[in-house]
Amino acid sequence: MRKKVIAGNWKMNMLPNEAIDFIDKFAPQVKETKNEVILCVPYTDLFYALLTAQGTNIKIGAQNMHFEESGAYTGEVSAKMLKAIGVEYVIIGHSERRQYFNETDETVNKKIKTAFQNELKPIVCVGETLEQREENKTKEVITKQTELALDGLTEEQVKNTIIAYEPIWAIGTGKTATSEQANDAIKSIRDKICQIYGQNVADGVIIQYGGSVKSSNAKELFEMSDIDGGLVGGASLKPDEFAKIVNYTD
Numbered sequence: 001m002r003k004k005v006i007a008g009n010w011k012m013n014m015l016p017n018e019a020i021d022f023i024d025k026f027a028p029q030v031k032e033t034k035n036e037v038i039l040c041v042p043y044t045d046l047f048y049a050l051l052t053a054q055g056t057n058i059k060i061g062a063q064n065m066h067f068e069e070s071g072a073y074t075g076e077v078s079a080k081m082l083k084a085i086g087v088e089y090v091i092i093g094h095s096e097r098r099q100y101f102n103e104t105d106e107t108v109n110k111k112i113k114t115a116f117q118n119e120l121k122p123i124v125c126v127g128e129t130l131e132q133r134e135e136n137k138t139k140e141v142i143t144k145q146t147e148l149a150l151d152g153l154t155e156e157q158v159k160n161t162i163i164a165y166e167p168i169w170a171i172g173t174g175k176t177a178t179s180e181q182a183n184d185a186i187k188s189i190r191d192k193i194c195q196i197y198g199q200n201v202a203d204g205v206i207i208q209y210g211g212s213v214k215s216s217n218a219k220e221l222f223e224m225s226d227i228d229g230g231l232v233g234g235a236s237l238k239p240d241e242f243a244k245i246v247n248y249t250d
Helices: 016-030 043-053 079-084 095-100 105-117 130-134 138-149 155-159 179-197 199-204 215-222 239-246
Strands: 005-009 036-040 058-062 089-092 121-126 162-165 206-209 229-232
Touching: 005 089, 005 162, 005 206, 005 239, 016 043, 016 058, 016 239, 036 089, 043 058, 079 105, 089 105, 105 121, 105 138, 121 138, 130 138, 138 162, 138 179, 155 179, 155 199, 162 179, 179 199, 179 206, 179 215, 215 229, 215 239, 229 239
Parallel strands: 005 036, 005 229, 036 058, 058 089, 089 121, 121 162, 162 206, 206 229
Antiparallel strands: none
């Protein structure tokens, strides 16, 4: 049976002192959970978050990285830099990176390969726009994104990739896909992985849902057959609210 992985994406929020305060309040509330808990924080918070989360069950992730090991890439951060300070996870290909910073399926694929080369665990985002959903292209778009993202990976690497299905129209809008819509989309991603890599790999891949997840809808979403937790945005900025999402079975 697949575990539930619940990750918070703080985006461009939280100063270091706020990150420390958040973890101090949040950690005691989730210490008994059987779910995997990840906080993906801004670069400037990483070191402080890693120190504060020591001795807890909270894992720390970054929100992006460059696919090159080093070089003349002003303002970028490499996988080696993240690994050197103890980061375990990294979000790759979030829709905001694709929309605002020209992230492509090709760069997403390069970043995933670099993450594995440096023993980082990628959380890879896929999702469709409202226009694409209205044109009934959801399955086509997200399965193609998945196929291109995983191109050239070994079966073992695919098994260790977390995929986050994030319908772009639901991110930060307060709109949420129904649990059935989310599950159907995630099942189509799993079916595509099965088609390429086989049933054993597909059954083992963690696929999260992201898009206005909150404590009031977490239980319904996470108890669907193919949804393995969530990538949570705004609600992960409030320790009490995020703890309720992590502890959704209580």
